[in-house]
Amino acid sequence: MKHTAIRPVLALTACAVFLFACVVPVLSAAEPAKKTDDSGWILPDSALEGTWHLRLKDARAEAAKDNKPILILFTGPDWSSSSKKMETSIIRSKEFAASIRPAVVGLYIRHFVDADAPEAQLESNSSLRKALNVPQVYPCTVLLGSDGKKILGILPGLPEKKAYLEWIAGLAGIKLDK
DSSP: OHHHHHHHHHHHHHHHHHIIIIIHHHHHOOOOOOOBOTTOOBOOOTTTTTTSBSSHHHHHHHHHHHTOOEEEEEEOTTTOHHHHHHIIIIITSHHIIIIIGGGSEEEEEEOOSSOOSOHHHHHHHHHHHHHTTOOSOSSEEEEEOTTSOSEEEEEESOOOHHHHHHHHHHHHTOOOOO
16 A cells, blocks of 8 residues: 555656756746847847947948948847848848948848837837838848938848849949859
Protein backbone atom coordinates (compact mmCIF):
# COMPACT_ATOMS: atom_id res chain seq x y z
CA MET A 1 0.00 0.00 0.00
CA LYS A 2 2.87 2.33 0.66
CA HIS A 3 4.11 1.87 -2.93
CA THR A 4 0.80 2.99 -4.42
CA ALA A 5 0.87 6.20 -2.38
CA ILE A 6 4.39 6.98 -3.59
CA ARG A 7 3.52 6.83 -7.30
CA PRO A 8 1.28 9.92 -7.31
CA VAL A 9 3.86 11.81 -5.27
CA LEU A 10 6.59 10.86 -7.75
CA ALA A 11 4.38 11.84 -10.67
CA LEU A 12 3.60 15.22 -9.10
CA THR A 13 7.27 15.77 -8.32
CA ALA A 14 8.21 14.98 -11.92
CA CYS A 15 5.55 17.42 -13.15
CA ALA A 16 6.80 20.13 -10.81
CA VAL A 17 10.38 19.62 -11.91
CA PHE A 18 9.31 19.80 -15.56
CA LEU A 19 7.29 22.98 -14.98
CA PHE A 20 10.05 24.78 -13.15
CA ALA A 21 12.79 23.61 -15.49
CA CYS A 22 11.04 24.09 -18.83
CA VAL A 23 7.80 26.02 -18.72
CA VAL A 24 8.29 28.72 -16.08
CA PRO A 25 11.49 30.18 -17.63
CA VAL A 26 9.71 30.54 -20.98
CA LEU A 27 6.66 32.16 -19.45
CA SER A 28 8.61 34.51 -17.23
CA ALA A 29 11.32 35.44 -19.73
CA ALA A 30 11.20 39.17 -20.20
CA GLU A 31 11.22 40.64 -23.67
CA PRO A 32 14.75 41.82 -24.44
CA ALA A 33 15.24 45.50 -23.78
CA LYS A 34 15.17 47.66 -26.88
CA LYS A 35 18.34 49.60 -27.61
CA THR A 36 17.97 53.36 -27.46
CA ASP A 37 20.03 56.38 -28.37
CA ASP A 38 21.10 59.07 -25.88
CA SER A 39 17.65 60.68 -25.87
CA GLY A 40 15.78 57.40 -25.43
CA TRP A 41 14.62 56.97 -29.02
CA ILE A 42 14.38 53.30 -29.95
CA LEU A 43 17.01 52.22 -32.47
CA PRO A 44 16.60 49.71 -35.30
CA ASP A 45 17.76 46.20 -34.50
CA SER A 46 21.49 45.63 -34.29
CA ALA A 47 21.85 44.64 -37.97
CA LEU A 48 20.77 48.14 -39.05
CA GLU A 49 21.85 50.12 -36.01
CA GLY A 50 24.50 52.73 -36.64
CA THR A 51 23.86 52.94 -40.37
CA TRP A 52 20.50 54.73 -40.26
CA HIS A 53 19.46 58.05 -38.77
CA LEU A 54 16.31 58.37 -36.67
CA ARG A 55 15.75 62.11 -37.18
CA LEU A 56 15.27 64.04 -40.42
CA LYS A 57 17.45 66.93 -39.20
CA ASP A 58 20.42 64.55 -38.77
CA ALA A 59 19.85 62.93 -42.16
CA ARG A 60 19.53 66.36 -43.81
CA ALA A 61 22.82 67.53 -42.29
CA GLU A 62 24.70 64.48 -43.57
CA ALA A 63 22.99 64.61 -46.99
CA ALA A 64 23.92 68.27 -47.45
CA LYS A 65 27.49 67.68 -46.32
CA ASP A 66 28.01 64.63 -48.57
CA ASN A 67 25.64 65.68 -51.40
CA LYS A 68 23.66 62.43 -51.17
CA PRO A 69 19.94 61.77 -51.45
CA ILE A 70 18.02 60.65 -48.36
CA LEU A 71 16.42 57.23 -48.43
CA ILE A 72 13.60 57.08 -45.88
CA LEU A 73 12.31 53.67 -44.90
CA PHE A 74 8.90 53.79 -43.20
CA THR A 75 8.66 50.38 -41.60
CA GLY A 76 7.04 48.29 -38.88
CA PRO A 77 9.15 45.15 -38.64
CA ASP A 78 7.71 44.01 -35.32
CA TRP A 79 4.14 43.78 -36.67
CA SER A 80 4.26 43.99 -40.50
CA SER A 81 5.43 40.82 -42.23
CA SER A 82 6.12 42.82 -45.41
CA SER A 83 8.33 45.25 -43.49
CA LYS A 84 10.21 42.39 -41.87
CA LYS A 85 10.69 40.69 -45.24
CA MET A 86 11.88 43.95 -46.81
CA GLU A 87 14.47 44.44 -44.09
CA THR A 88 15.74 40.86 -44.19
CA SER A 89 15.68 40.21 -47.94
CA ILE A 90 16.44 43.66 -49.41
CA ILE A 91 17.84 46.16 -46.89
CA ARG A 92 20.29 43.64 -45.43
CA SER A 93 21.22 42.16 -48.82
CA LYS A 94 24.75 42.34 -50.13
CA GLU A 95 23.49 44.08 -53.30
CA PHE A 96 21.87 46.88 -51.27
CA ALA A 97 24.91 47.17 -49.00
CA ALA A 98 27.34 47.33 -51.94
CA SER A 99 25.60 49.75 -54.29
CA ILE A 100 22.75 51.65 -52.65
CA ARG A 101 23.73 52.11 -49.01
CA PRO A 102 27.03 53.94 -49.65
CA ALA A 103 25.31 56.34 -52.09
CA VAL A 104 22.43 57.46 -49.85
CA VAL A 105 21.79 58.74 -46.35
CA GLY A 106 19.44 56.36 -44.55
CA LEU A 107 16.54 57.52 -42.37
CA TYR A 108 14.74 54.77 -40.46
CA ILE A 109 11.17 55.64 -39.47
CA ARG A 110 9.60 52.85 -37.47
CA HIS A 111 5.85 52.76 -36.94
CA PHE A 112 5.16 51.47 -33.45
CA VAL A 113 1.84 49.75 -32.81
CA ASP A 114 2.50 49.02 -29.17
CA ALA A 115 3.33 52.69 -28.47
CA ASP A 116 6.29 51.73 -26.31
CA ALA A 117 8.44 54.39 -27.92
CA PRO A 118 9.03 57.82 -26.44
CA GLU A 119 6.26 60.29 -27.25
CA ALA A 120 8.70 62.56 -29.11
CA GLN A 121 9.69 59.71 -31.44
CA LEU A 122 6.05 58.75 -32.08
CA GLU A 123 5.12 62.36 -32.87
CA SER A 124 8.17 62.96 -35.05
CA ASN A 125 7.59 59.81 -37.11
CA SER A 126 3.89 60.55 -37.57
CA SER A 127 4.37 64.20 -38.50
CA LEU A 128 7.09 63.32 -41.04
CA ARG A 129 4.81 60.77 -42.71
CA LYS A 130 2.02 63.37 -42.90
CA ALA A 131 4.32 66.19 -44.10
CA LEU A 132 5.60 64.04 -46.97
CA ASN A 133 2.09 62.73 -47.73
CA VAL A 134 3.28 59.16 -47.37
CA PRO A 135 0.52 56.54 -47.56
CA GLN A 136 0.00 54.35 -44.50
CA VAL A 137 1.37 51.30 -46.29
CA TYR A 138 4.25 49.50 -44.65
CA PRO A 139 6.93 49.29 -45.76
CA CYS A 140 7.09 52.49 -47.75
CA THR A 141 10.22 54.07 -49.19
CA VAL A 142 10.67 57.77 -49.89
CA LEU A 143 13.66 59.18 -51.71
CA LEU A 144 14.45 62.84 -51.06
CA GLY A 145 17.02 65.00 -52.81
CA SER A 146 20.21 65.98 -51.02
CA ASP A 147 18.46 69.16 -49.86
CA GLY A 148 16.24 66.93 -47.74
CA LYS A 149 13.11 68.59 -49.11
CA LYS A 150 12.51 67.66 -52.74
CA ILE A 151 10.69 64.34 -53.08
CA LEU A 152 12.28 62.26 -55.83
CA GLY A 153 9.89 59.34 -55.40
CA ILE A 154 7.60 57.36 -53.11
CA LEU A 155 7.30 53.58 -53.36
CA PRO A 156 4.70 51.96 -51.08
CA GLY A 157 4.70 48.24 -50.35
CA LEU A 158 7.14 45.39 -50.73
CA PRO A 159 8.77 45.43 -54.15
CA GLU A 160 10.89 42.73 -55.73
CA LYS A 161 14.56 43.30 -54.81
CA LYS A 162 15.92 43.96 -58.31
CA ALA A 163 13.10 46.40 -59.13
CA TYR A 164 13.63 48.20 -55.81
CA LEU A 165 17.36 48.63 -56.34
CA GLU A 166 16.79 49.83 -59.92
CA TRP A 167 14.10 52.29 -58.75
CA ILE A 168 16.45 53.88 -56.21
CA ALA A 169 19.41 53.82 -58.61
CA GLY A 170 17.41 55.47 -61.38
CA LEU A 171 16.10 58.28 -59.18
CA ALA A 172 19.39 58.88 -57.38
CA GLY A 173 21.75 58.47 -60.34
CA ILE A 174 23.49 55.44 -58.82
CA LYS A 175 25.30 52.96 -61.05
CA LEU A 176 24.43 49.39 -60.09
CA ASP A 177 26.91 46.57 -60.35
CA LYS A 178 25.76 44.01 -62.89
